[in-house]
Amino acid sequence: MEMHVDEPDGDLHRVRLVGRMDYAGATEIDAKFLELAGRTKFLLVDLSKVNFLASMGIRTLIMATKALQERGGKLFLFNPEMMVAKVLKVSGTDTLIPVYYDMSLVRMALQSGRAPKR
Amino acid sequence: MVANSLSELGRVSEWVRGIARERGLEHRLAYGLELAMNEALTNIVSYAYRDDAQHEIAIALHAQPDRILIEVEDDGVPFNPLELPAAEQPVSLEKSRPDGRGIPLIRGFMDELNYLRRGDRNVLTMVLHCPGK
Numbered sequence: 001m002e003m004h005v006d007e008p009d010g011d012l013h014r015v016r017l018v019g020r021m022d023y024a025g026a027t028e029i030d031a032k033f034l035e036l037a038g039r040t041k042f043l044l045v046d047l048s049k050v051n052f053l054a055s056m057g058i059r060t061l062i063m064a065t066k067a068l069q070e071r072g073g074k075l076f077l078f079n080p081e082m083m084v085a086k087v088l089k090v091s092g093t094d095t096l097i098p099v100y101y102d103m104s105l106v107r108m109a110l111q112s113g114r115a116p117k118r
Numbered sequence: 119m120v121a122n123s124l125s126e127l128g129r130v131s132e133w134v135r136g137i138a139r140e141r142g143l144e145h146r147l148a149y150g151l152e153l154a155m156n157e158a159l160t161n162i163v164s165y166a167y168r169d170d171a172q173h174e175i176a177i178a179l180h181a182q183p184d185r186i187l188i189e190v191e192d193d194g195v196p197f198n199p200l201e202l203p204a205a206e207q208p209v210s211l212e213k214s215r216p217d218g219r220g221i222p223l224i225r226g227f228m229d230e231l232n233y234l235r236r237g238d239r240n241v242l243t244m245v246l247h248c249p250g251k
Contacts, residue, residue, distance in 0.1 A: 087153070
């Protein structure tokens with residue numbers, strides 16, 4: 001599995017994952033991915049080039065999301081292909097980590113995430 | 119036969135994909151087949167054994183005209199995944215566990231699941247309904 005970190009867009013960091021997010025793929029990126037989650041506040045994970053997601057991959061995503069949330073941040077999953085989206089739904093992961101297909105909605109969610117809580 | 123090691127998953131996945139290709143399965147069915155095998159093996163390797171010994175897990179795949187059966191047999195602790203309650207949707211990220219999604223995924227992608235304890239072995243059969251070739 002490959003992990004490509006794009007230039008940040010303000011405080012939104014974007015990482016593109018490519019390939020299989022199974023045991024081998026998750027193991028390959030685990031440390032780097034969690035390190036990235038540990039130093040960013042808002043992280044968009046582009047799944048459009050992930051062609052397989054299994055529970056080990058979900059584990060990595062959830063751990064990263066928890067790490068971000070503990071520091072007041074958020075993780076967004078972006079544009080999963082159909083079967084990956086089904087895995088996220090069947091496993092209930094989409095109720096824990098928001099999934100978006102439209103960047104404008106990500107930006108809106110980001111705005112409300114940045115807004116101070118009253 | 120595969121060893122009780124997560125490093126075997128890649129080899130098994132490739133094997134399942136090859137069978138799906140030969141059968142001409144459409145993508146969503148091939149995906150489900152591979153995922154179910156992946157999750158069944160992950161569960162066994164992760165939870166079935168209380169020792170550090172090497173064990174063997176027997177896997178078989180039977181292609182029938184309108185279905186494909188996967189049979190996974192292990193000598194781990196008795197465990198019937200069908201007795202697990204249907205997974206509840208997690209209430210919050212804080213309360214959710216990073217793992218534990220294997221059985222719900224198998225249930226979500228396969229059409230039938232059967233379990234039996236045969237001597238000292240767990241035998242899990244997963245069935246995918248698919249159109250004939």
